[in-house]
Amino acid sequence: MSNPRQDESRFSDELRLIPRWSIVAAVVAFALVEYYFWIALPAHAHHASRLPFALHFYLLLSWGILAALSMLVMGYISIDAPRRGMSARLWMVCVLIPGGVGVALYFLLRTPILSSCPSCGAYIAGDYHYCPQCAYQVAACCGICHKTARITDIYCVHCGHELAKDHPPARLHAFGN
Numbered sequence: 001m002s003n004p005r006q007d008e009s010r011f012s013d014e015l016r017l018i019p020r021w022s023i024v025a026a027v028v029a030f031a032l033v034e035y036y037f038w039i040a041l042p043a044h045a046h047h048a049s050r051l052p053f054a055l056h057f058y059l060l061l062s063w064g065i066l067a068a069l070s071m072l073v074m075g076y077i078s079i080d081a082p083r084r085g086m087s088a089r090l091w092m093v094c095v096l097i098p099g100g101v102g103v104a105l106y107f108l109l110r111t112p113i114l115s116s117c118p119s120c121g122a123y124i125a126g127d128y129h130y131c132p133q134c135a136y137q138v139a140a141c142c143g144i145c146h147k148t149a150r151i152t153d154i155y156c157v158h159c160g161h162e163l164a165k166d167h168p169p170a171r172l173h174a175f176g177n
């Protein structure tokens with residue numbers, strides 16, 4: 001169904017959503033974390049780290065990258081959440097939950113992107129079958145039980161209704177424009 005090139009361009013489209021302020025915040029966060037661990041902290045430490053230098057270097061670099069990444073994710077969510085009808089503020093705070101739990105939750109729980117009705121322009125969520133403002137059919141569904149139908153289905157998988165008998169046929173109406 002979806003080819004890799006399409007997925008790739010979709011991913012770079014998503015990256016383009018990241019606002020400038022969060023890129024700046026990411027650079028600042030990285031610099032601050034590195035400054036803290038390399039310059040501020042050793043000045044107060046009474047003993048040097050016993051870790052091998054390479055491991056020490058890797059660990060401190062990861063903390064900086066982690067801080068920068070959370071800034072980027074916050075920026076992404078500030079744009080992504082509103083277009084899904086979700087609270088941007090709430091989810092931007094959740095990003096700060098340690099261990100990436102908040103970030104994982106966001107990507108698991110986020111609702112589909114709202115799109116606009118081809119007929120009247122009202123916002124419609126990804127799981128709607130009909131526009132709430134003008135009843136325009138936005139997804140293929142059975143004419144009897146109104147559950148989702150696939151374009152390749154001949155009979156409704158929920159009630160057995162023959163989809164071609166609908167006027168206009170649900171599966172054709174939704175994909176015909």
Ligand SMILES: [Zn+2]
Pocket residue numbers: 117118119120121122131132133134135136
């Ligand atoms: Zn509409």
Ligand SMILES: [Zn+2]
Pocket residue numbers: 142143144145146147156157158159160161
């Ligand atoms: Zn049905």
